Amino acid sequence: MKPSRLVTVAASSLLLTCLAxxxxxxxxxxxxxxxxxxxxxxxxxxxxxxxxxxxYTGLMADIYWTRAVQYYGGRHYVDSPHFELLAPLLDxxxxxxxxxxxxxxxxxxxxxxxxxxxxxxxxxxxxLVEKGIRANPDKWRLYYCLGFLHYMERKDYxxxxxAFLRGSxxxxxxxxxxxxxxxxxxxANDTQTARMxxxxxxxxxxxxxxxxxxxxxxxxxxxxxxxTGLEKxxxxxxxxxxxxxxxxxxxAAANLLPGLPLDPLGQPYVLTAQGTVEVRxxxxxxxxxxxxxxxxxxxxxxxN
Amino acid sequence: xxxxxxxxxxxTFREAVRDRVLYNLIGFAVLMAGASVLIGQISFDIEKLVVxxxxxxxVSLFGVVIAIFIGIGLVSKxxxxxxxxxxxxxxxxxxxxxxxxxxxxxxTLAVNAACMAVGVFxxxxxxxxxxERSDSSILxxxxxxxxxxxxxxxxxxxxxxxxxxxxxxxxxxxxxxxxSFSADLRGFAAMSKGPxxxxxxxxxxxxxxxxxxxxxSSVAHGEPVAAQLILVNTAYSLFYTAMVLCGAVLIxxxxxxx
Numbered sequence: 001m002k003p004s005r006l007v008t009v010a011a012s013s014l015l016l017t018c019l020a021x022x023x024x025x026x027x028x029x030x031x032x033x034x035x036x037x038x039x040x041x042x043x044x045x046x047x048x049x050x051x052x053x054x055x056y057t058g059l060m061a062d063i064y065w066t067r068a069v070q071y072y073g074g075r076h077y078v079d080s081p082h083f084e085l086l087a088p089l090l091d092x093x094x095x096x097x098x099x100x101x102x103x104x105x106x107x108x109x110x111x112x113x114x115x116x117x118x119x120x121x122x123x124x125x126x127x128l129v130e131k132g133i134r135a136n137p138d139k140w141r142l143y144y145c146l147g148f149l150h151y152m153e154r155k156d157y158x159x160x161x162x163a164f165l166r167g168s169x170x171x172x173x174x175x176x177x178x179x180x181x182x183x184x185x186x187x188a189n190d191t192q193t194a195r196m197x198x199x200x201x202x203x204x205x206x207x208x209x210x211x212x213x214x215x216x217x218x219x220x221x222x223x224x225x226x227x228t229g230l231e232k233x234x235x236x237x238x239x240x241x242x243x244x245x246x247x248x249x250x251x252a253a254a255n256l257l258p259g260l261p262l263d264p265l266g267q268p269y270v271l272t273a274q275g276t277v278e279v280r281x282x283x284x285x286x287x288x289x290x291x292x293x294x295x296x297x298x299x300x301x302x303x304n
Numbered sequence: 305x306x307x308x309x310x311x312x313x314x315x316t317f318r319e320a321v322r323d324r325v326l327y328n329l330i331g332f333a334v335l336m337a338g339a340s341v342l343i344g345q346i347s348f349d350i351e352k353l354v355v356x357x358x359x360x361x362x363v364s365l366f367g368v369v370i371a372i373f374i375g376i377g378l379v380s381k382x383x384x385x386x387x388x389x390x391x392x393x394x395x396x397x398x399x400x401x402x403x404x405x406x407x408x409x410x411x412t413l414a415v416n417a418a419c420m421a422v423g424v425f426x427x428x429x430x431x432x433x434x435x436e437r438s439d440s441s442i443l444x445x446x447x448x449x450x451x452x453x454x455x456x457x458x459x460x461x462x463x464x465x466x467x468x469x470x471x472x473x474x475x476x477x478x479x480x481x482x483x484s485f486s487a488d489l490r491g492f493a494a495m496s497k498g499p500x501x502x503x504x505x506x507x508x509x510x511x512x513x514x515x516x517x518x519x520x521s522s523v524a525h526g527e528p529v530a531a532q533l534i535l536v537n538t539a540y541s542l543f544y545t546a547m548v549l550c551g552a553v554l555i556x557x558x559x560x561x562x
Contacts, residue, residue, distance in 0.1 A: 054480075055485065057521055058353075058520050099525045099527075207349055
């Protein structure tokens, strides 16, 4: 082999070997310092970022919003209860582009729920949405989001009613807002109101994943209502016969049920020996609070 | 435009179009605009926003880089190659040479912007499947970007008329950065007092107002652009460019080319 060819082969082999070794080392470094990369981001504050962006703040905000989504997704994927950087990332995003409504709306739904679903910071979420409303007072979805947070996460029905009412006064606001404001003022803590909230979310959202999420919540509410109703009928059966029914057929034979009751997925409900009602396949439901076997932990979704 | 200016402009255009670096930059810019489709997918609910923000930012920044790196060599290259003497030995005035160079490069950049804009619109069409009426403001943002190129070209030509290419690039880029924050600069000027106030006010009004020409973020949100802003920005860019070109002509007329 000629000396020049030998050098080429040796250098190429060394290059590839070094590339492979450095890739492996990067992998190890990532395992040793999993949060190093994202933490570096916050050495820069939004005021500095505005300068660095040379006025192209829209693009910088998109990058930070993507970072916030990736950070949230990454933490959520490993079921981490720590979301320390989520609020600052969302703050930077919305400082860079105050018109980025999506960052307030969905950022709040990342911040508010308890870990591991979210950061467990409902007050921060409310602050973020209020900031969004100050920058975009004509966006009715932000008022809806605020009311939703007060209702679902803070159980502050008066504040929720106020938020929906403010939103209903915005031009072109969805008619749901006025209805929800009234409902909150009347009777907030019941399944009918919860059904209204999720139906509104389903109807008004453009995003398929949000729609799917709302549909799953509506199914869970349906199961809760069915189970409560069937358990009442089982109790009535016991009053009439002196013992609990062993199957739904017993209840149907006593003319208390028209037939075998089915859950929203089309599967027959299960009647337990204690007279409680459960779904046959709880793993197929995401947000069941009632109707799942005792001790069963429902699978959580990325956004609820 | 007289025929001598047109001839120099057309030669400058041809020379710039033959430059391989130009094609690399345009190719990369179109690639970046296309990549915005992928970047939008790893984010949440901002696909269209990313395409517009990234696409227009890339068009703007790459155009400015092209304007500076080709603009700074417009005069110095002609001096180095000694072709300037051939041109000026004919019945061509120095001011005609400067204007011809300016129109040639500005035309090249306008064509480049149009090519890159096609990339942005194709990406947008891929993501959104259709264009909406509000998307027409993207054309206004592109027009403002072309105005930005016109001003940067004039600045690069001004520095090129008396300085080395390296220093010209530094000066032109520094003015681009200062101009991008001209609104902040006027804010500082308003807050300062005494001689500092007059100094900062002077600098603020002398620096090009690139921040007014950057409407990418608002266009990405579908906000309409006021017709008055289009008119005022056009007038401002033309007057500012004319001012800078006058400076370039004044310097170049007095420059000792021996």
